[in-house]
Amino acid sequence: MEEPELRREVMRALRAVAPEVEEAALDPRAPLREQVDLDSIDFLRFLAELEARLGIAIPEAEYARLTSLDSLVQALAERSAPARR
Amino acid sequence: MLTFTLPSLGADMERGRLVEWRVKPGDTVARGQVVAVVDTDKAAIEVECWQPGVVHALLVPVGETVPVGTPLATLLELGETAPAPGTTEPARAVAAATATAVRASPGARERARELGLDLATLAAGSAAGTLTRSDVERAAAAPVGARTSGEGTELRRTIAAAMARSKREIPHYYLAETLCVARATAWLERRNEGRPAGARLVLAALLVKSVARAAQEYPDFNGWFQDGAHRPSGQVNVGLAVALRGGGVIAPALAGAERASPDELMRALTDLVTRARAGALRSSEIGTATITITSLGERGVEAVFGVIHAPQVALVGFGSPAERPWVLDGEVRPAPVLVATLAADHRVSDGHRGALFLARIAALVQRPEEL
Numbered sequence: 480m481e482e483p484e485l486r487r488e489v490m491r492a493l494r495a496v497a498p499e500v501e502e503a504a505l506d507p508r509a510p511l512r513e514q515v516d517l518d519s520i521d522f523l524r525f526l527a528e529l530e531a532r533l534g535i536a537i538p539e540a541e542y543a544r545l546t547s548l549d550s551l552v553q554a555l556a557e558r559s560a561p562a563r564r
Numbered sequence: 565m566l567t568f569t570l571p572s573l574g575a576d577m578e579r580g581r582l583v584e585w586r587v588k589p590g591d592t593v594a595r596g597q598v599v600a601v602v603d604t605d606k607a608a609i610e611v612e613c614w615q616p617g618v619v620h621a622l623l624v625p626v627g628e629t630v631p632v633g634t635p636l637a638t639l640l641e642l643g644e645t646a647p648a649p650g651t652t653e654p655a656r657a658v659a660a661a662t663a664t665a666v667r668a669s670p671g672a673r674e675r676a677r678e679l680g681l682d683l684a685t686l687a688a689g690s691a692a693g694t695l696t697r698s699d700v701e702r703a704a705a706a707p708v709g710a711r712t713s714g715e716g717t718e719l720r721r722t723i724a725a726a727m728a729r730s731k732r733e734i735p736h737y738y739l740a741e742t743l744c745v746a747r748a749t750a751w752l753e754r755r756n757e758g759r760p761a762g763a764r765l766v767l768a769a770l771l772v773k774s775v776a777r778a779a780q781e782y783p784d785f786n787g788w789f790q791d792g793a794h795r796p797s798g799q800v801n802v803g804l805a806v807a808l809r810g811g812g813v814i815a816p817a818l819a820g821a822e823r824a825s826p827d828e829l830m831r832a833l834t835d836l837v838t839r840a841r842a843g844a845l846r847s848s849e850i851g852t853a854t855i856t857i858t859s860l861g862e863r864g865v866e867a868v869f870g871v872i873h874a875p876q877v878a879l880v881g882f883g884s885p886a887e888r889p890w891v892l893d894g895e896v897r898p899a900p901v902l903v904a905t906l907a908a909d910h911r912v913s914d915g916h917r918g919a920l921f922l923a924r925i926a927a928l929v930q931r932p933e934e935l
Contacts, residue, residue: 513864516807519766520837527762539756539764 480533480559486552492528496521507548535559565647566615566639570602572632573609573850580604581629582636591619593639598846600636605722607814608843609850617641719812730874734789735910738869739918743926744890746899751932767885767902769830772857773935774928775880776800776821779855782921784913785878785906786854794877794912803853803873804833806840815873816845817853826935855880867903877909880925904929 480488490502497515505514512522526537526545535558537545544554570580580602587599598610599619617639624636640646748770756764779786783796800822803815818836821829839845858870859882868881883903890899906922913921928935 518807518837518859519768520834523761523764523766524834524838527760530761537761538758539753 480556482552482556485533485555485559486548488532489529489548489552489555492525492532495528496525505548510546511548511551512546529555533559565620565644566617566641567635568599568613568615568637568639570630570632570634570636571611571847573602573604573611573847577604577632577851579629579631580609582624582626583608584626585622586610587619587622587637589619589621592642593617593619596848601844602847604850605718607808607840607845610844610846612847613639615639615641618644620646717811719808723812726873727871730871734872734874734877736872736907737910737915737918738905738907739915739922740867740869740903740905741922741926742901742903743929744892744899745885745902745929746890747930748932749885749900763827765826765830768859769826769833770929770932770935771859771882772802772804772818772821772833773824773826773829774925775855775857776802777928777935778921778924779878780822781924782917784917785908785921787877788854788875789877789909789912790875794909797854799854801852801854803856803876804836804840805856805858805870806837808841814840814845815853815856815858816840816849818849819852826932857882859883867905869905870907872907872909877912878921879907880922881905881907902929 490500493500493511493515496517500515505511511517517525530537533555535555537555537558541554541558545551573580582600583603584601585599586601587593587597593599593613593616595614595616596612599613600611602609602611620638620640622637624630624634630636745767748767752765752767752770779800779802784794786800787795787797789795799819801817801819802821803817805813805815807813816836816839818829818832821832824832836845836849853873853876855876856870856873856879858868858879864884866886867883870879870881872879881904883905885900885902887898888901889896890901891897892899904922904925906918908918908921
C-alpha cells in the first residue's frame with residue numbers, strides 16, 4: 480500500500496474513534512494522542528481499527544514509533560511492505 | 565395496566581427530551597430492554613424498562629421535553645387484555661414509530677442547542693453516520709451571525725451545580741501514595757505480547773479492578789451518604805470519569821468490576837467509554853455509581869485530587885505513569901511509578917481508614933496475577 484493510501488486509512492481509523500477529527504487541523508509532525516485527545520483505551524481502539532483495515536499486526540513494542548501522523552504512516556509503510564526492502 | 569415513567573438519570577436531572585422510541589404499541593418488552601432514548605443535560609441515554617409487558621400506548625412524542633416522573637408509555641402486563649377503546653384514552657396519540665432517530669454526539673447535541681439548530685434538519689442534510697460537533701458548527705457557519713453563548717452550556721451548568729454542591733456539603737480529606745507499577749506493566753507486556761490490539765489490556769483495567777476489590781473490602785468508601793448517614797452499598801458500581809470530546813465529563817457506572825476477569829473488564833471498559841463518548845449510555849449506568857475513579861493522569865499530570873460525586877463518599881484518582889528514580893533493595897533504579905490519590909468524605913471515614921484503603925489498592929495493583 481502506498482503512503483497516501485495508508486494515510487487515508489489512518490484517518491479513517493482515527494475517525495472511527497474520534498469522529499470530529501479533520502486532517503487539515505492536525506500537525507502531522509506533532510504527537511497525535513495529545514492533539515486528538517486519545518486516552519489509552521481510545522488508542523487501543525484506534526490500533527485495533529488499523530489492524531483490521533490493513534490486515535497487519537502492530538505489536539506493543541512499536542508504540543514508541545507511533546507518535547505523530549507522519550511517523551505512524553512511516554512505521555506502517557515499513558510493516559505492510561517488508562518484501563520491498 | 566402499567567405506566568412507564570421518565571426515570572431520574574442522576575440526582576440533578578429535572579427533565580429530559582425524548583429522542584427516539586425503540587418500541588411501538590403491540591411490542592413485547594422484556595425486563596431490562598432499552599425502550600427509548602432520552603436526551604438529558606449531560607448525554608443521550610438509552611432508557612431501560614424494568615417491568616416486562618406489552619406496549620399499549622406511547623404517551624410522549626419524539627422531540628418533546630418532559631419532567632422526570634412523566635408517564636412515557638402504558639404497558640399491559642403479560643396476559644392482560646387491552647381495555648375497551650375510549651376507557652383509558654391516552655392523553656395524546658403518537659406517531660413515534662414513523663419518526664426517524666437522529667444519531668448525534670453529545671457535543672453535537674449541546675452545540676445545536678446553543679445555536680438553536682434542529683438536529684433532525686441537520687441530519688436530513690448530512691450524508692450518513694453520526695452528527696458531530698463540527699457538522700453542527702459547519703451548518704451554523706453558513707448564516708454568519710453574532711451568536712455568543714456567554715453564559716456557558718447546559719452541561720457546564722450541570723457540572724457546576726454538582727461540584728458546588730459537593731464542595732459545600734462534603735468535608736473532603738485527601739491522601740496520596742506513590743506506587744511503583746513495574747510488576748504490573750511487566751505483567752501487561754507479557755500478557756499482551758502476540759495479541760492483536762483489540763485483545764490487549766491497558767493498565768486502567770487493572771486499576772479499576774483493584775479499586776473495585778478494595779471498595780468491597782472497605783465499605784466506608786463505597787455507597788451513598790443519604791438522610792444524614794452513610795449507607796454502604798452491597799455491590800460495587802465503579803463510576804468512571806470519562807472526558808467528553810468537546811468538553812465536559814460524565815461518570816457512568818460499571819457494575820460487577822470486582823468479579824470480572826481482566827479480559828471481561830477490559831471489554832466492558834472499552835464498551836462503556838465508547839458509548840459514553842458517542843452519547844449512548846443506558847439509564848442503569850447513570851446515577852448508580854457507588855465510588856468514582858478519575859484518571860486525569862492520562863492527560864499527563866502527575867496527580868489528581870478529585871471532587872467527590874455526591875451522594876458518593878469517595879473518589880480515587882490516578883496520575884500518569886512515568887519513569888522516576890525508585891529505591892529497591894538499597895539501590896536507586898528507574899521505574900514506572902504512578903500517584904494514586906483518595907478524596908474521601910470525613911463525615912464517613914477518617915484519614916487512618918483512608919490510608920488503609922489506599923494501601924490496599926496499591927497492594928492489589930502490584931499483584932496483577934491475582935486480579
